Amino acid sequence: MRILEEPAFVLHARAFRETSLLLELLTREHGRIGAVARGARSAKSRWRNRLQPFRPLLVGWNQRGELGTLTGAEEVATLPPLKGEALMCGLYVNELLIRFLHRSDPHPGVFSAYQALVGSLSAGEQIQPLLRVFERDLLQDVGLGLQLDHEAGGERDLDPATHYEYLPESGAVPRDNQADSAHPLVSGEALIALRTGQINDSQQRELKLLMRRLIRYHLGDKPLASHDLFR
Protein backbone atom coordinates (compact mmCIF):
# COMPACT_ATOMS: atom_id res chain seq x y z
CA MET A 1 0.00 0.00 0.00
CA ARG A 2 1.36 3.39 -1.04
CA ILE A 3 0.14 6.52 0.76
CA LEU A 4 0.92 10.04 -0.46
CA GLU A 5 0.67 13.46 1.16
CA GLU A 6 -1.10 12.45 4.33
CA PRO A 7 -1.37 15.02 7.15
CA ALA A 8 0.71 13.77 10.06
CA PHE A 9 2.70 14.61 13.18
CA VAL A 10 5.75 12.81 14.52
CA LEU A 11 4.88 11.54 18.01
CA HIS A 12 8.24 9.98 18.66
CA ALA A 13 11.47 9.31 16.81
CA ARG A 14 14.19 6.95 17.88
CA ALA A 15 17.50 6.01 16.34
CA PHE A 16 17.21 2.94 14.13
CA ARG A 17 20.20 1.14 12.64
CA GLU A 18 23.17 3.36 11.86
CA THR A 19 21.59 6.36 10.13
CA SER A 20 17.83 5.81 10.16
CA LEU A 21 14.95 6.81 12.41
CA LEU A 22 12.05 4.72 13.59
CA LEU A 23 9.06 7.06 13.73
CA GLU A 24 5.74 6.84 15.46
CA LEU A 25 3.44 9.06 13.42
CA LEU A 26 -0.09 10.21 14.07
CA THR A 27 -1.79 10.46 10.69
CA ARG A 28 -5.26 11.75 9.90
CA GLU A 29 -6.69 8.81 7.97
CA HIS A 30 -4.52 5.89 9.11
CA GLY A 31 -4.20 6.57 12.82
CA ARG A 32 -0.89 5.87 14.49
CA ILE A 33 1.66 4.20 12.26
CA GLY A 34 5.24 3.07 12.66
CA ALA A 35 7.57 4.02 9.81
CA VAL A 36 11.28 3.90 9.10
CA ALA A 37 12.88 7.07 7.71
CA ARG A 38 15.92 5.67 5.92
CA GLY A 39 19.09 7.68 6.30
CA ALA A 40 17.27 10.44 8.21
CA ARG A 41 20.12 10.80 10.71
CA SER A 42 22.87 11.21 8.14
CA ALA A 43 24.33 14.70 7.83
CA LYS A 44 23.04 15.29 4.32
CA SER A 45 19.50 13.99 4.74
CA ARG A 46 16.81 16.42 3.63
CA TRP A 47 14.69 15.03 6.48
CA ARG A 48 17.28 15.64 9.14
CA ASN A 49 15.66 18.60 10.87
CA ARG A 50 12.11 18.06 9.77
CA LEU A 51 11.14 14.84 11.50
CA GLN A 52 10.58 16.37 14.91
CA PRO A 53 7.44 16.30 17.04
CA PHE A 54 4.90 19.15 16.94
CA ARG A 55 5.47 20.11 13.31
CA PRO A 56 2.55 19.75 10.92
CA LEU A 57 3.76 17.55 8.07
CA LEU A 58 2.51 15.97 4.89
CA VAL A 59 4.05 12.51 4.71
CA GLY A 60 4.09 9.63 2.26
CA TRP A 61 5.00 6.03 3.01
CA ASN A 62 4.88 2.51 1.69
CA GLN A 63 3.17 0.10 4.00
CA ARG A 64 4.08 -3.57 3.92
CA GLY A 65 3.52 -5.44 7.14
CA GLU A 66 3.90 -3.79 10.53
CA LEU A 67 6.34 -1.01 9.64
CA GLY A 68 6.06 1.48 6.80
CA THR A 69 8.92 3.07 4.89
CA LEU A 70 8.80 6.84 4.71
CA THR A 71 8.90 8.15 1.12
CA GLY A 72 8.26 11.85 1.71
CA ALA A 73 7.87 14.48 4.40
CA GLU A 74 7.07 18.13 3.78
CA GLU A 75 6.53 20.74 6.43
CA VAL A 76 3.09 22.30 5.92
CA ALA A 77 3.49 25.30 8.16
CA THR A 78 5.99 26.46 10.72
CA LEU A 79 4.54 26.82 14.18
CA PRO A 80 6.57 28.60 16.86
CA PRO A 81 8.44 25.79 18.68
CA LEU A 82 6.86 24.60 21.93
CA LYS A 83 8.66 25.92 24.97
CA GLY A 84 8.82 25.24 28.67
CA GLU A 85 5.67 23.85 30.23
CA ALA A 86 3.91 23.65 26.84
CA LEU A 87 6.72 21.43 25.57
CA MET A 88 6.50 19.11 28.59
CA CYS A 89 2.71 18.89 28.11
CA GLY A 90 3.20 18.14 24.43
CA LEU A 91 5.54 15.25 25.26
CA TYR A 92 2.99 13.99 27.78
CA VAL A 93 0.24 14.03 25.14
CA ASN A 94 2.49 12.20 22.67
CA GLU A 95 3.09 9.46 25.20
CA LEU A 96 -0.63 9.33 25.90
CA LEU A 97 -1.40 8.78 22.21
CA ILE A 98 1.26 6.11 21.83
CA ARG A 99 -0.19 4.24 24.80
CA PHE A 100 -3.88 4.56 23.92
CA LEU A 101 -3.90 4.24 20.12
CA HIS A 102 -3.06 0.98 18.43
CA ARG A 103 -1.12 1.09 15.21
CA SER A 104 -3.17 1.41 12.01
CA ASP A 105 -6.40 2.07 13.89
CA PRO A 106 -7.84 5.29 12.36
CA HIS A 107 -9.06 8.05 14.70
CA PRO A 108 -9.57 11.16 12.55
CA GLY A 109 -11.30 12.92 15.46
CA VAL A 110 -8.23 12.45 17.63
CA PHE A 111 -6.04 13.79 14.84
CA SER A 112 -8.10 16.99 14.56
CA ALA A 113 -8.14 17.45 18.33
CA TYR A 114 -4.37 16.92 18.45
CA GLN A 115 -3.76 19.36 15.62
CA ALA A 116 -5.76 22.02 17.46
CA LEU A 117 -4.02 21.26 20.74
CA VAL A 118 -0.53 21.60 19.23
CA GLY A 119 -1.61 24.94 17.74
CA SER A 120 -2.81 26.13 21.15
CA LEU A 121 0.34 24.90 22.93
CA SER A 122 2.47 26.63 20.35
CA ALA A 123 0.50 29.86 20.76
CA GLY A 124 1.08 29.78 24.50
CA GLU A 125 -2.59 29.46 25.54
CA GLN A 126 -3.53 28.33 29.03
CA ILE A 127 -2.65 24.66 28.93
CA GLN A 128 -4.34 22.69 31.70
CA PRO A 129 -8.03 23.11 30.67
CA LEU A 130 -7.09 22.19 27.07
CA LEU A 131 -5.36 19.05 28.30
CA ARG A 132 -8.39 17.92 30.31
CA VAL A 133 -10.68 18.29 27.30
CA PHE A 134 -8.19 16.45 25.09
CA GLU A 135 -7.92 13.58 27.61
CA ARG A 136 -11.73 13.44 27.85
CA ASP A 137 -12.12 13.23 24.06
CA LEU A 138 -9.29 10.73 23.62
CA LEU A 139 -10.78 8.34 26.19
CA GLN A 140 -14.19 8.77 24.54
CA ASP A 141 -12.75 8.01 21.11
CA VAL A 142 -11.05 4.79 22.18
CA GLY A 143 -14.19 3.54 23.94
CA LEU A 144 -13.19 4.41 27.52
CA GLY A 145 -15.24 7.60 27.79
CA LEU A 146 -16.41 9.10 31.07
CA GLN A 147 -20.06 9.14 32.00
CA LEU A 148 -20.68 12.85 32.48
CA ASP A 149 -24.36 13.11 31.53
CA HIS A 150 -25.78 11.70 34.75
CA GLU A 151 -24.92 9.97 38.00
CA ALA A 152 -23.94 6.30 38.08
CA GLY A 153 -27.05 4.25 37.42
CA GLY A 154 -28.42 6.86 35.03
CA GLU A 155 -31.45 7.99 36.98
CA ARG A 156 -30.40 11.44 38.13
CA ASP A 157 -28.58 14.34 36.54
CA LEU A 158 -25.24 15.37 38.01
CA ASP A 159 -25.84 17.88 40.79
CA PRO A 160 -23.31 20.73 40.93
CA ALA A 161 -23.55 20.91 44.73
CA THR A 162 -23.02 17.17 45.35
CA HIS A 163 -19.64 15.48 45.77
CA TYR A 164 -18.95 12.26 43.94
CA GLU A 165 -16.60 9.33 43.94
CA TYR A 166 -15.92 8.72 40.26
CA LEU A 167 -15.58 5.00 39.50
CA PRO A 168 -14.10 4.12 36.09
CA GLU A 169 -16.55 1.31 35.37
CA SER A 170 -19.80 2.83 36.68
CA GLY A 171 -19.48 6.62 36.87
CA ALA A 172 -20.20 9.26 39.50
CA VAL A 173 -21.46 7.87 42.84
CA PRO A 174 -22.74 10.49 45.34
CA ARG A 175 -20.87 10.49 48.68
CA ASP A 176 -21.58 12.51 51.79
CA ASN A 177 -18.08 12.23 53.22
CA GLN A 178 -14.58 11.78 51.91
CA ALA A 179 -14.29 8.94 54.44
CA ASP A 180 -16.89 6.92 52.45
CA SER A 181 -14.74 7.00 49.34
CA ALA A 182 -11.61 5.12 48.35
CA HIS A 183 -10.62 8.03 46.07
CA PRO A 184 -10.52 11.82 46.36
CA LEU A 185 -14.03 13.16 45.84
CA VAL A 186 -14.79 15.38 42.88
CA SER A 187 -17.53 18.00 42.83
CA GLY A 188 -20.56 17.76 40.53
CA GLU A 189 -19.72 21.26 39.41
CA ALA A 190 -16.26 20.14 38.21
CA LEU A 191 -17.68 17.08 36.40
CA ILE A 192 -20.19 19.32 34.61
CA ALA A 193 -17.36 21.70 33.71
CA LEU A 194 -15.43 18.77 32.23
CA ARG A 195 -18.51 17.86 30.16
CA THR A 196 -18.95 21.40 28.81
CA GLY A 197 -15.23 22.13 28.54
CA GLN A 198 -15.67 25.39 30.48
CA ILE A 199 -13.19 24.62 33.25
CA ASN A 200 -12.35 27.40 35.70
CA ASP A 201 -9.28 27.74 37.89
CA SER A 202 -10.87 26.36 41.05
CA GLN A 203 -11.80 23.11 39.26
CA GLN A 204 -8.37 22.49 37.72
CA ARG A 205 -6.83 20.53 40.52
CA GLU A 206 -9.60 18.03 41.21
CA LEU A 207 -10.05 17.37 37.48
CA LYS A 208 -6.32 16.89 36.99
CA LEU A 209 -6.24 14.33 39.81
CA LEU A 210 -9.36 12.61 38.45
CA MET A 211 -8.00 12.28 34.91
CA ARG A 212 -4.61 11.16 36.15
CA ARG A 213 -6.25 8.43 38.21
CA LEU A 214 -8.49 7.27 35.35
CA ILE A 215 -5.59 7.20 32.89
CA ARG A 216 -3.52 5.19 35.32
CA TYR A 217 -6.44 2.82 35.81
CA HIS A 218 -6.87 2.24 32.06
CA LEU A 219 -3.15 1.83 31.41
CA GLY A 220 -2.73 -0.79 34.12
CA ASP A 221 0.68 -1.87 35.35
CA LYS A 222 2.83 0.43 33.27
CA PRO A 223 2.09 4.06 34.22
CA LEU A 224 2.99 6.99 31.98
CA ALA A 225 6.67 7.88 32.25
CA SER A 226 5.99 11.56 31.59
CA HIS A 227 3.91 11.85 34.76
CA ASP A 228 7.25 11.77 36.63
CA LEU A 229 8.37 14.88 34.82
CA PHE A 230 5.43 16.85 36.12
CA ARG A 231 6.12 16.07 39.78
Add this chain to the structure above:
Amino acid sequence: MNEEPLLEQLIEALRCLPGVGPKSAQRMAFHVLERDRDSARHLSTVLSKACDVIGHCADCRNFTELERCRICASASRDSSQLCVVESPSDVIAIERATGYRGKYFVLLGRLSPIDGIGPAELGLDQLKARLAEGEVSELIIATNPTVEGEATAYYLQEMASQQEIPVTRIAHGVPLGGELEYIDQSTLAMAFSSRQSLSR
Protein backbone atom coordinates in the same frame (compact mmCIF):
# COMPACT_ATOMS: atom_id res chain seq x y z
CA MET B 1 25.22 -28.18 11.48
CA ASN B 2 27.67 -25.32 11.59
CA GLU B 3 31.20 -26.48 10.72
CA GLU B 4 32.93 -23.22 11.65
CA PRO B 5 31.44 -21.96 14.88
CA LEU B 6 34.34 -19.61 15.70
CA LEU B 7 34.26 -17.92 12.34
CA GLU B 8 30.50 -17.48 12.66
CA GLN B 9 30.93 -16.07 16.17
CA LEU B 10 33.57 -13.61 14.98
CA ILE B 11 31.34 -12.30 12.20
CA GLU B 12 28.39 -12.05 14.56
CA ALA B 13 30.49 -10.29 17.22
CA LEU B 14 31.78 -7.68 14.75
CA ARG B 15 28.22 -6.67 14.04
CA CYS B 16 28.00 -4.93 17.41
CA LEU B 17 29.99 -2.07 15.86
CA PRO B 18 27.93 0.83 14.52
CA GLY B 19 27.33 0.71 10.79
CA VAL B 20 28.51 -2.90 10.44
CA GLY B 21 26.01 -5.18 8.73
CA PRO B 22 26.47 -8.88 7.93
CA LYS B 23 28.40 -8.19 4.69
CA SER B 24 30.90 -5.78 6.24
CA ALA B 25 31.34 -8.05 9.25
CA GLN B 26 32.24 -10.92 6.96
CA ARG B 27 34.69 -8.73 5.03
CA MET B 28 36.35 -7.59 8.28
CA ALA B 29 36.63 -11.13 9.61
CA PHE B 30 38.30 -12.42 6.43
CA HIS B 31 40.58 -9.38 6.30
CA VAL B 32 42.05 -9.87 9.77
CA LEU B 33 42.38 -13.63 9.34
CA GLU B 34 44.00 -13.39 5.94
CA ARG B 35 46.50 -10.62 6.56
CA ASP B 36 46.37 -8.81 9.85
CA ARG B 37 46.28 -11.21 12.77
CA ASP B 38 48.74 -9.18 14.85
CA SER B 39 46.69 -6.00 14.66
CA ALA B 40 43.61 -8.00 15.52
CA ARG B 41 45.32 -9.47 18.59
CA HIS B 42 46.34 -5.99 19.63
CA LEU B 43 42.77 -4.74 19.13
CA SER B 44 41.39 -7.53 21.22
CA THR B 45 43.80 -6.77 24.09
CA VAL B 46 43.11 -3.03 24.05
CA LEU B 47 39.38 -3.53 23.70
CA SER B 48 39.20 -5.86 26.63
CA LYS B 49 41.39 -3.63 28.81
CA ALA B 50 39.37 -0.52 27.90
CA CYS B 51 36.14 -2.25 28.85
CA ASP B 52 37.61 -3.21 32.22
CA VAL B 53 39.34 0.05 33.07
CA ILE B 54 37.42 2.96 31.58
CA GLY B 55 34.63 4.21 33.80
CA HIS B 56 32.84 7.46 34.42
CA CYS B 57 34.30 10.58 36.01
CA ALA B 58 32.96 11.04 39.53
CA ASP B 59 32.30 14.73 38.85
CA CYS B 60 31.11 15.06 35.26
CA ARG B 61 30.18 11.48 34.18
CA ASN B 62 32.45 11.65 31.12
CA PHE B 63 34.58 8.62 30.27
CA THR B 64 37.85 8.34 32.15
CA GLU B 65 40.17 5.67 33.44
CA LEU B 66 40.86 7.74 36.55
CA GLU B 67 38.61 8.74 39.43
CA ARG B 68 38.27 12.21 37.88
CA CYS B 69 38.78 13.14 34.26
CA ARG B 70 41.55 15.46 33.05
CA ILE B 71 39.23 18.48 32.86
CA CYS B 72 37.63 18.03 36.28
CA ALA B 73 41.00 17.41 37.90
CA SER B 74 42.66 20.43 36.30
CA ALA B 75 43.42 23.35 38.61
CA SER B 76 43.40 25.77 35.69
CA ARG B 77 39.75 25.15 34.79
CA ASP B 78 37.14 27.52 36.19
CA SER B 79 34.74 25.70 38.52
CA SER B 80 32.25 28.58 38.51
CA GLN B 81 31.10 27.78 34.97
CA LEU B 82 29.44 24.45 34.28
CA CYS B 83 28.41 23.46 30.77
CA VAL B 84 25.83 20.67 30.42
CA VAL B 85 26.07 18.53 27.27
CA GLU B 86 24.35 15.38 26.08
CA SER B 87 27.35 13.29 25.08
CA PRO B 88 31.14 12.91 25.44
CA SER B 89 31.54 13.85 21.78
CA ASP B 90 29.93 17.22 22.55
CA VAL B 91 32.70 17.87 25.09
CA ILE B 92 35.32 17.17 22.44
CA ALA B 93 33.53 19.42 19.94
CA ILE B 94 33.35 22.36 22.37
CA GLU B 95 36.95 21.85 23.51
CA ARG B 96 38.12 21.97 19.89
CA ALA B 97 36.02 24.89 18.73
CA THR B 98 35.97 27.27 21.67
CA GLY B 99 38.25 28.69 24.31
CA TYR B 100 35.92 27.57 27.09
CA ARG B 101 37.79 27.26 30.37
CA GLY B 102 34.98 26.09 32.64
CA LYS B 103 33.92 22.54 33.44
CA TYR B 104 31.34 20.14 32.05
CA PHE B 105 28.54 17.84 33.08
CA VAL B 106 27.76 15.01 30.65
CA LEU B 107 24.20 13.70 30.70
CA LEU B 108 24.91 10.67 28.50
CA GLY B 109 21.45 11.12 26.94
CA ARG B 110 18.46 13.43 27.07
CA LEU B 111 15.05 13.34 28.68
CA SER B 112 12.80 10.97 26.76
CA PRO B 113 9.98 9.64 28.91
CA ILE B 114 8.69 7.30 26.20
CA ASP B 115 12.09 5.60 26.07
CA GLY B 116 12.23 5.37 29.86
CA ILE B 117 14.95 8.03 30.17
CA GLY B 118 14.10 10.35 33.05
CA PRO B 119 16.04 12.65 35.38
CA ALA B 120 17.55 9.72 37.31
CA GLU B 121 19.05 8.14 34.17
CA LEU B 122 20.75 11.43 33.31
CA GLY B 123 22.38 11.85 36.73
CA LEU B 124 20.35 14.97 37.48
CA ASP B 125 20.32 14.23 41.22
CA GLN B 126 24.09 14.41 41.11
CA LEU B 127 23.96 17.66 39.16
CA LYS B 128 21.49 19.11 41.64
CA ALA B 129 23.81 18.26 44.52
CA ARG B 130 26.69 19.85 42.62
CA LEU B 131 24.71 23.07 42.14
CA ALA B 132 23.78 23.07 45.82
CA GLU B 133 27.47 23.14 46.77
CA GLY B 134 27.42 26.78 45.65
CA GLU B 135 30.55 26.86 43.53
CA VAL B 136 28.75 27.16 40.20
CA SER B 137 27.73 30.69 39.23
CA GLU B 138 26.73 30.04 35.62
CA LEU B 139 25.04 26.95 34.21
CA ILE B 140 25.56 26.82 30.45
CA ILE B 141 23.04 24.58 28.70
CA ALA B 142 24.39 23.06 25.49
CA THR B 143 21.84 20.33 24.80
CA ASN B 144 20.84 19.81 21.17
CA PRO B 145 18.03 21.87 19.64
CA THR B 146 15.80 18.80 19.23
CA VAL B 147 12.48 18.44 21.03
CA GLU B 148 14.05 16.19 23.66
CA GLY B 149 17.10 18.42 23.99
CA GLU B 150 14.75 21.37 24.56
CA ALA B 151 12.77 19.46 27.18
CA THR B 152 16.02 18.62 28.93
CA ALA B 153 17.07 22.27 28.76
CA TYR B 154 13.79 23.34 30.31
CA TYR B 155 14.17 20.84 33.14
CA LEU B 156 17.74 22.02 33.82
CA GLN B 157 16.64 25.64 33.73
CA GLU B 158 13.93 24.97 36.34
CA MET B 159 16.40 23.11 38.51
CA ALA B 160 18.99 25.89 38.39
CA SER B 161 16.48 28.68 38.98
CA GLN B 162 15.19 26.90 42.10
CA GLN B 163 18.71 27.33 43.42
CA GLU B 164 18.95 30.84 41.97
CA ILE B 165 21.87 30.00 39.69
CA PRO B 166 22.05 32.06 36.47
CA VAL B 167 21.44 29.97 33.35
CA THR B 168 22.62 30.62 29.80
CA ARG B 169 21.86 28.67 26.65
CA ILE B 170 24.11 28.40 23.62
CA ALA B 171 22.57 30.14 20.59
CA HIS B 172 21.18 28.24 17.62
CA GLY B 173 20.42 29.45 14.17
CA VAL B 174 21.88 30.25 10.80
CA PRO B 175 25.12 28.34 10.15
CA LEU B 176 28.14 30.48 9.26
CA GLY B 177 28.56 30.64 5.51
CA GLY B 178 24.92 29.63 5.05
CA GLU B 179 22.37 31.56 3.04
CA LEU B 180 18.96 32.35 4.46
CA GLU B 181 17.04 31.12 1.45
CA TYR B 182 18.44 27.60 1.81
CA ILE B 183 17.88 27.21 5.53
CA ASP B 184 14.94 25.11 6.70
CA GLN B 185 11.95 27.05 8.01
CA SER B 186 12.23 25.97 11.63
CA THR B 187 15.90 26.86 11.95
CA LEU B 188 15.25 30.25 10.45
CA ALA B 189 12.25 30.79 12.73
CA MET B 190 14.42 29.89 15.73
CA ALA B 191 17.23 32.21 14.61
CA PHE B 192 14.72 35.00 14.06
CA SER B 193 13.07 34.61 17.43
CA SER B 194 16.40 34.60 19.28
CA ARG B 195 17.80 37.69 17.52
CA GLN B 196 20.18 39.94 19.47
CA SER B 197 20.28 43.66 19.93
CA LEU B 198 23.17 45.43 18.24
CA SER B 199 22.56 48.92 19.56
CA ARG B 200 24.80 50.22 22.30
